[in-house]
Amino acid sequence: MDKNTLNDIKNDTLNSVSFSSPKTHKKEVRRVLRNCDVIDALSITEYIARDGYFALYQVLKSYKPQGVIEIISSSGLRGRGGGGFPTGLKWNFAYQNESENKYIICNADEGDPGAFMDRSILEKDPHSVIEGMIIAGYAVGANMGYVYIRAEYPVAAKNLQIAIDSAKDNKILGKNIFESNFDFDVEIRLGAGAFVCGEETALIASIEGKRGMPNIKPPYPAKNGLFKSPTIINNVETLANVPQIILNGADWFREVGTDDSPGTKVFALAGKIKNGGLIEVPMGITLGEIIDDIGGGVFNNRRFKAALTGGPSGGCLTYKHVNEKIDFDNLTLLGSMMGSGGMIVLDDTDCMVDIAWFYLDFTVDESCGKCTPCREGTKRMYGILDKITKGDGTLYDLEKLERLAYTVKNTSLCGLGKTAPNPVLSTIKNFRDEYISHIENLRCESGVCYNLCYYFVNSDCTGCTKCARNCPVSCISGDVRELHVIDQESCIKCGACLRVCPAGAIEVR
Amino acid sequence: MAKVSKDEISYLDEIVRKHSTKPGPLMPVLHDVQKTFGCVSYEAQKYLSKKLNISCSEIYSVITFYSQFSVKPRGKYSIGVCMGTACYVKGSQRILDKVFSLLNVGIGETTPDGLFTIAPTRCLGDCSKAPALMIGDEVYSNLSVDSVEDIIDKYR
Numbered sequence: 001m002d003k004n005t006l007n008d009i010k011n012d013t014l015n016s017v018s019f020s021s022p023k024t025h026k027k028e029v030r031r032v033l034r035n036c037d038v039i040d041a042l043s044i045t046e047y048i049a050r051d052g053y054f055a056l057y058q059v060l061k062s063y064k065p066q067g068v069i070e071i072i073s074s075s076g077l078r079g080r081g082g083g084g085f086p087t088g089l090k091w092n093f094a095y096q097n098e099s100e101n102k103y104i105i106c107n108a109d110e111g112d113p114g115a116f117m118d119r120s121i122l123e124k125d126p127h128s129v130i131e132g133m134i135i136a137g138y139a140v141g142a143n144m145g146y147v148y149i150r151a152e153y154p155v156a157a158k159n160l161q162i163a164i165d166s167a168k169d170n171k172i173l174g175k176n177i178f179e180s181n182f183d184f185d186v187e188i189r190l191g192a193g194a195f196v197c198g199e200e201t202a203l204i205a206s207i208e209g210k211r212g213m214p215n216i217k218p219p220y221p222a223k224n225g226l227f228k229s230p231t232i233i234n235n236v237e238t239l240a241n242v243p244q245i246i247l248n249g250a251d252w253f254r255e256v257g258t259d260d261s262p263g264t265k266v267f268a269l270a271g272k273i274k275n276g277g278l279i280e281v282p283m284g285i286t287l288g289e290i291i292d293d294i295g296g297g298v299f300n301n302r303r304f305k306a307a308l309t310g311g312p313s314g315g316c317l318t319y320k321h322v323n324e325k326i327d328f329d330n331l332t333l334l335g336s337m338m339g340s341g342g343m344i345v346l347d348d349t350d351c352m353v354d355i356a357w358f359y360l361d362f363t364v365d366e367s368c369g370k371c372t373p374c375r376e377g378t379k380r381m382y383g384i385l386d387k388i389t390k391g392d393g394t395l396y397d398l399e400k401l402e403r404l405a406y407t408v409k410n411t412s413l414c415g416l417g418k419t420a421p422n423p424v425l426s427t428i429k430n431f432r433d434e435y436i437s438h439i440e441n442l443r444c445e446s447g448v449c450y451n452l453c454y455y456f457v458n459s460d461c462t463g464c465t466k467c468a469r470n471c472p473v474s475c476i477s478g479d480v481r482e483l484h485v486i487d488q489e490s491c492i493k494c495g496a497c498l499r500v501c502p503a504g505a506i507e508v509r
Numbered sequence: 510m511a512k513v514s515k516d517e518i519s520y521l522d523e524i525v526r527k528h529s530t531k532p533g534p535l536m537p538v539l540h541d542v543q544k545t546f547g548c549v550s551y552e553a554q555k556y557l558s559k560k561l562n563i564s565c566s567e568i569y570s571v572i573t574f575y576s577q578f579s580v581k582p583r584g585k586y587s588i589g590v591c592m593g594t595a596c597y598v599k600g601s602q603r604i605l606d607k608v609f610s611l612l613n614v615g616i617g618e619t620t621p622d623g624l625f626t627i628a629p630t631r632c633l634g635d636c637s638k639a640p641a642l643m644i645g646d647e648v649y650s651n652l653s654v655d656s657v658e659d660i661i662d663k664y665r
Binding site (some may be wrong): 061110111112113114115116119151152153154187189190191192193194195206207208209210211212213227268269270271272276278279308311342344346351355358359365366368 | 531532533534535536537539540563567570571574575576577578592593594595597598599629630631632633634635636637639643646
């Protein structure tokens with residue numbers, strides 16, 4: 001295949017297919033998602049029609065590997081998986097380490113609960129990731145690539161396999177790509193349900209067929225990685241950015257975003273938000289713009305309480321932060337983290353202590369058990385949070401919790417343990433009063449923690465008696481057309497009244 | 510301890526043949542065995558150990574590390590109620606409780622008729638349509654507590 005063939009395919013397809021542009025908010029900038037819901041994901045010709053594989057052709061025909069690395073470096077592209085490490089720098093390390101074999105791994109082990117960016121890209125535009133991988137392979141001198149994808153994403157794996165096969169049929173993948181003497185092959189490896197495998201060294205262990213446990217760095221994978229060879233591990237979104245940067249240049253990439261975090265970022269907006277879904281925004285956009293303008297505000301017009309970013313490694317942003325810029329460094333400064341891009345919006349019916357408990361439950365479960373601070377420390381932290389949510393906590397527990405959090409953060413082996421205390425620290429920092437209320441007043445104001453909330457009838461009560469008739473312990477009293485009252489001593493908090501009340505007069509506080 | 514039957518051996522051989530040339534073949538092999546038999550039994554582990562030249566203890570250690578593999582057989586359908594953050598804040602605990610009460614088994618357990626296993630599930634990546642659950646390969650989203658029974662009944 002040569003450039004003329006690519007052009008022919010492009011023109012033929014453009015003549016026969018008309019692409020519709022999806023509805024996006026005016027503050028969005030679609031680069032990584034440019035093909036999502038536009039092209040048929042399984043059609044390589046439609047991808048080529050949208051300038052697909054032209055970047056690869058350009059790279060193989062007219063660039064030296066150093067040239068590619070220079071472009072990526074000067075674009076300032078940073079790893080979209082969470083850490084934000086400069087991609088060009090990473091590639092340069094692997095390029096300089098001479099070895100017979102080198103590998104490119106695409107990290108599609110999107111374990112962060114509440115994030116689905118990578119899944120969507122792989123399902124809807126798999127060729128962009130393959131193209132990014134081949135370009136990365138050429139730049140660092142690797143001939144083999146693996147995509148490590150979660151087993152929970154069967155459709156993404158299937159679509160990607162179809163894309164790999166059709167790229168091979170068109171001789172874009174395999175031996176002697178575009179008659180350039182460069183060979184590259186891609187293989188899918190399925191994860192098996194372990195969050196820690198998103199960590200680079202654990203991911204490598206998993207592909208090698210071992211327990212997915214992390215190792216001490218250095219040596220970094222760029223020097224000594226998969227099968228003891230230099231290995232580059234890039235996130236799906238990072239790789240999907242690469243062809244665009246090659247085609248349009250580093251300066252184009254820097255047109256949006258901030259100086260230190262150029263380009264765009266895809267977020268998975270979910271939770272109590274009116275318009276949830278995938279959005280792609282310029283780095284440096286404010287939290288308020290994302291939630292109010294693009295997301296349309298909080299669901300059911302309730303009060304915005306917090307946005308969780310970075311999943312179990314991140315923290316929360318509150319109404320105080322609505323004018324803060326969203327980029328790698330600023331989020332870390334605010335005690336949260338970019339993470340892979342999950343953003344969960346919470347309203348006033350969500351309890352922050354419960355959220356911290358929820359994330360700790362997750363990390364306790366997913367800790368691989370190799371290092372003591374993470375294995376034991378997260379479990380003890382979980383125990384303390386459990387006590388607090390049940391109403392058995394003391395102020396000394398809170399102090400202990402904070403101290404333990406810093407110990408786990410500073411002494412754990414890998415990223416999972418180092419960041420596991422973040423949700424706890426961040427919720428304590430921003431919502432200390434809620435913790436105090438759980439401990440001192442034995443109240444969960446949001447009505448989430450079962451032991452610490454109570455049912456009340458408010459003034460909206462019409463006196464229909466429905467609640468009293470449905471209460472299994474007959475603890476609601478009141479005459480017809482009169483305000484009803486719940487006897488707190490006898491109430492078993494079953495929620496029957498809440499479900500039957502036609503006036504919405506039952507409150508949980 | 511029972512031996513692996515001839516039929517099973519031919520399946521296992523086929524799976525090993527498919528993957529043995531790959532570097533790091535264990536994970537793909539285990540995935541296929543789990544998919545074919547619904548578990549990786551001790552007998553299968555022993556057989557694979559010889560074929561792949563990987564010690565039994567290493568294979569066992571890998572199986573028990575990952576939640577997708579199991580030593581005991583799982584039900585025909587695996588039910589996973591998404592417990593990701595978005596689903597959690599939208600009430601997936603209530604959905605899970607409903608599934609518990611409908612099937613009368615807990616997490617990781619299989620119903621006596623061998624039809625369903627409740628699998629511990631973190632995130633199905635369907636966060637914008639939370640809460641969600643997955644039965645087999647099928648994802649159901651925007652759930653309410655009342656809709657769960659009808660969905661499960663479809664598989665009975």
